[in-house]
Amino acid sequence: MPEGYEDVCAEQAVVEGGLLGVKVGGEPVVLSRVGGQIYAIGGICTHKPASLEEGTIEGGSVRCPRHGGCFDIRTGEAVRPPATRAVPTYEVKVEGGRVLVGRRAG
Structure with a gap:
């Protein structure tokens, strides 16, 4: 596994158009697959704290x-x-059918 990344789930667990909540470094993160690409963003709304996983x-x-x-x-x-x-x-890599999430990208 690349340094600085955490193995968070199986690639197949992230479905097209769905949301999956995971923890990265103890922080809530939401994964989603859009157009075949997996993305990871912070899991808490910045307006008023609410779980984006439920969005x-x-x-x-x-x-x-x-x-x-x-x-x-x-x-x-x-x-x-x-x-x-x-x-x-967050940075996302897929290796060996596993989703790896790294440090904050932005």
């Missing part, structure tokens, strides 16, 4: 279940109010 995927955005703010799954940027601050993004 939905709309296009390439994660919609918070609490107030409807949306975050771009690729960049973490807030793309719909009331969210205005980005969530962190």
Whole structure:
């Protein structure tokens, strides 16, 4: 396994258009597969604390279940109010059928 990465789940556990919550370094992170690519973002909404794992995927955005703010799954940027601050993004690698999540990318 590459240094600085954590093995978080099997690749097949991350389904297209779904959300999967994991922990990376003790922090909540949400994984999603969009267009065949797996992405990882911080798992807590920056508007009001709520688990993004319980949200939905709309296009390439994660919609918070609490107030409807949306975050771009690729960049973490807030793309719909009331969210205005980005969530962190994480580096993702897939090796041997396992999803590895690394340090914060942004």
